[in-house]
Amino acid sequence: xxxxxxxxGDIEASTPPRTGWATHSPETLTRSHVLLSVHGxxxxxxxxxxxxxxxxxxxxxxxxxxxxxGTTLGIVGESGCGKSATARLxxxxxxxxxxxxxxxxxDVQTLTGPRRKTLRRNMQMVFQDPYSALNPRMSIGExxxxxxxxxxxxxxxxxxxxxxxxxxxxxxxxxxxxxxHQMSGGQRQRVNIARALALEPxxxxxxxxxxxxxxxxxxxxxxxxxDLQERLQLTYIFISHDLNVVQYVxxxxxxxxxxxxxxxCTPEGLYAEPLHPYTKALLASIPDVNPDQPLAxxxxxxxPSPLSPPSGCRFRTRCAAAMPICAAxxxxxxxxxxxxxxxxxxxxxxxxxxxxxEKTVAA
Amino acid sequence: MAAIxxxxxxxxxxxxxxxxxxxxxxxxxxxxxxxxRAGVSxxxxxxxxAVAAIxxxxxxxxxxxxxxxxxxxxxxxxxxxxxxxxxxxxxxLTRLLYGGRLSLLTGTLPVIVATVIGTAIGATAGYLRGxxxxxxxxxxxxxxxxxxxxxxxxxxxxxxxxxxxxVLAISVVFIPPISRVAEAATRRVIFLEYIDxxxxxxxxxxxxxxxxxxxxxxxPIFVYASGLIGLSIVVASGLSFLGMGARPPVPEWGxxxxxxxxxxxxxxxxxxxxxxxxxxTSMSCNMMSDALRDALDIKDA
Numbered sequence: 182x183x184x185x186x187x188x189x190g191d192i193e194a195s196t197p198p199r200t201g202w203a204t205h206s207p208e209t210l211t212r213s214h215v216l217l218s219v220h221g222x223x224x225x226x227x228x229x230x231x232x233x234x235x236x237x238x239x240x241x242x243x244x245x246x247x248x249x250x251g252t253t254l255g256i257v258g259e260s261g262c263g264k265s266a267t268a269r270l271x272x273x274x275x276x277x278x279x280x281x282x283x284x285x286x287x288d289v290q291t292l293t294g295p296r297r298k299t300l301r302r303n304m305q306m307v308f309q310d311p312y313s314a315l316n317p318r319m320s321i322g323e324x325x326x327x328x329x330x331x332x333x334x335x336x337x338x339x340x341x342x343x344x345x346x347x348x349x350x351x352x353x354x355x356x357x358x359x360x361x362h363q364m365s366g367g368q369r370q371r372v373n374i375a376r377a378l379a380l381e382p383x384x385x386x387x388x389x390x391x392x393x394x395x396x397x398x399x400x401x402x403x404x405x406x407x408d409l410q411e412r413l414q415l416t417y418i419f420i421s422h423d424l425n426v427v428q429y430v431x432x433x434x435x436x437x438x439x440x441x442x443x444x445x446c447t448p449e450g451l452y453a454e455p456l457h458p459y460t461k462a463l464l465a466s467i468p469d470v471n472p473d474q475p476l477a478x479x480x481x482x483x484x485p486s487p488l489s490p491p492s493g494c495r496f497r498t499r500c501a502a503a504m505p506i507c508a509a510x511x512x513x514x515x516x517x518x519x520x521x522x523x524x525x526x527x528x529x530x531x532x533x534x535x536x537x538x539e540k541t542v543a544a
Numbered sequence: 545m546a547a548i549x550x551x552x553x554x555x556x557x558x559x560x561x562x563x564x565x566x567x568x569x570x571x572x573x574x575x576x577x578x579x580x581r582a583g584v585s586x587x588x589x590x591x592x593x594a595v596a597a598i599x600x601x602x603x604x605x606x607x608x609x610x611x612x613x614x615x616x617x618x619x620x621x622x623x624x625x626x627x628x629x630x631x632x633x634x635x636x637l638t639r640l641l642y643g644g645r646l647s648l649l650t651g652t653l654p655v656i657v658a659t660v661i662g663t664a665i666g667a668t669a670g671y672l673r674g675x676x677x678x679x680x681x682x683x684x685x686x687x688x689x690x691x692x693x694x695x696x697x698x699x700x701x702x703x704x705x706x707x708x709x710x711v712l713a714i715s716v717v718f719i720p721p722i723s724r725v726a727e728a729a730t731r732r733v734i735f736l737e738y739i740d741x742x743x744x745x746x747x748x749x750x751x752x753x754x755x756x757x758x759x760x761x762x763x764p765i766f767v768y769a770s771g772l773i774g775l776s777i778v779v780a781s782g783l784s785f786l787g788m789g790a791r792p793p794v795p796e797w798g799x800x801x802x803x804x805x806x807x808x809x810x811x812x813x814x815x816x817x818x819x820x821x822x823x824x825t826s827m828s829c830n831m832m833s834d835a836l837r838d839a840l841d842i843k844d845a
Binding site: 302304305306308319327328331373379 | 568569736737738740741742743744745746747751755756759760
């Protein structure tokens with residue numbers, strides 16, 4: 182996974198056609214190709230504030246990243262930071278206001294009708310809530326076979342594939358005749374995974390896929406996901422507020438705050454040396470198992486209202502290191518360490534001289 | 545929930561070898577329903593009334609339309625007339641049995657028609673929301689603004705008298721409330737993740753509505769609609785009293801009740817009989833819908 186830097190300096194001019202996309206993560210050494218690239222994604226939701234007045238919640242603002250085939254991108258952040266909104270935009274469950282989502286280099290939005298349907302089946306999602314993600318009126322078998330039915334598989338092919346899928350996620354074929362309320366949370370999440378895999382997708386977005394499960398079951402489901410990744414060469418985008426979980430599964434981690442990406446790195450780099458003040462605070466907030474360990478300094482204040490996000494750097498209202506420039510100008514995403522990107526004025530070499538795409542999108 | 549076969553809570557990473565196929569949803573609902581005494585007695589009453597109405601000619605030796613002028617307003621328990629006679633000397637039991645045909649039909653048919661149309665409108669409006677949903681629901685609100693009975697009278701009057709037209713009129717009256725229930729239920733459902741999952745699979749809107757939304761909004765609609773059957777009988781009776789529904793001398797409970805009003809001081813019990821049947825039917829429908837709600841409410845989440 183790579184990050185769009187907006188820094189024309191560190192990119193060779195010879196790099197065709199994806200200029201502006203730096204490749205620094207270790208996986209790139211094996212020449213793996215970019216499966217999904219998201220660029221300048223933006224979404225605002227209208228909110229009615231009065232009879233005729235409307236305000237806009239800025240849910241996702243100029244989010245750019247790429248995911249390489251066979252890897253896992255983790256997205257972390259507090260609730261309401263736009264993680265799930267980003268996932269929904271990628272999958273086309275919501276239409277973006279601006280920006281592109283390209284799968285295998287093909288812009289998803291330019292496709293219509295059957296071609297879009299074909300492309301869409303390559304991207305599936307494992308939902309957060311194992312309880313509401315399954316239709317209570319459908320048996321497990323029917324739920325898993327539904328995508329197959331939509332894509333015109335024969336009854337016998339549906340049955341056969343359902344059996345295979347149940348087996349892949351560690352359930353018994355007899356579970357096909359169960360109803361969701363007859364299963365445990367962990368079992369349901371396995372069913373959700375099986376349904377997401379039904380159409381043999383290449384990209385699976387797991388949106389808080391294990392958050393609703395208790396710890397022992399979390400581990401089982403995480404192991405199942407990583408196991409399936411190896412067997413089926415899946416690419417994951419793993420969204421979670423749980424930093425430990427993200428560290429465990431991810432090849433790269435994206436930190437989001439209030440709809441924007443603030444830092445991106447490998448999990449090792451991020452946990453060893455967080456750069457952005459928000460990431461530092463986030464990592465410090467992980468409770469320690471040792472009760473004698475004093476609690477780290479907590480973040481002051483609340484997340485600002487996304488209805489009127491702060492000017493410049495969105496984190497400045499809660500940032501201990503805030504400077505005058507933070508209010509004036511939006512920080513650019515820069516590469517501070519090899520493969521470690523951060524959007525913070527603390528690291529801007531010549532802050533006012535910011536150029537490139539990030540700036541134009543922010544304007 | 546003890547009746548439900550519970551799968552082991554902790555799932556080993558290997559396949560559950562002891563997974564047993566549980567009972568189907570329908571079997572589960574039936575079991576629960578038949579454990580509810582009120583529900584069972586309500587359904588038995590309705591079935592009894594319906595069967596009696598259907599086989600009325602076998603049960604009664606009299607003609608429901610021809611009376612004996614010398615034997616008018618006999619009390620309950622008279623020789624040859626178990627439930628007495630009406631103001632024209634016609635056998636009450638016979639008329640009540642025959643009357644059940646029309647009354648039960650005018651009770652259920654409008655509800656069925658209105659449920660089908662109202663659900664389609666409500667589910668579409670609830671799923672699409674936006675301008676389409678607004679237009680559909682505000683149209684329903686306009687119909688809703690009229691008092692139910694006034695609207696029924698107005699439609700009946702414009703269509704002309706007859707049982708068929710009164711069924712049509714009552715159907716129209718019931719469409720707005722049912723579509724409202726359907727819309728509200730749909731709005732609750734569409735934000736659930738399984739709808740998103742269905743959209744991700746590439747299913748069309750119509751397909752999602754039919755296979756994912758409809759089964760999940762069916763329960764509240766069904767419960768509400770079964771409660772409307774009683775009201776439907778009463779409204780149909782009102783229409784026939786005003787000369788816009790079933791026309792005399794064809795027996796119909798509501799009309800019988802009205803025409804026997806004059807005899808309330810002579811034979812109060814005979815006069816009350818059609819009212820009692822209307823009450824029993826509508827009460828049974830309500831009890832049945834209560835029992836259904838309980839039975840259908842297998843833990844959804």
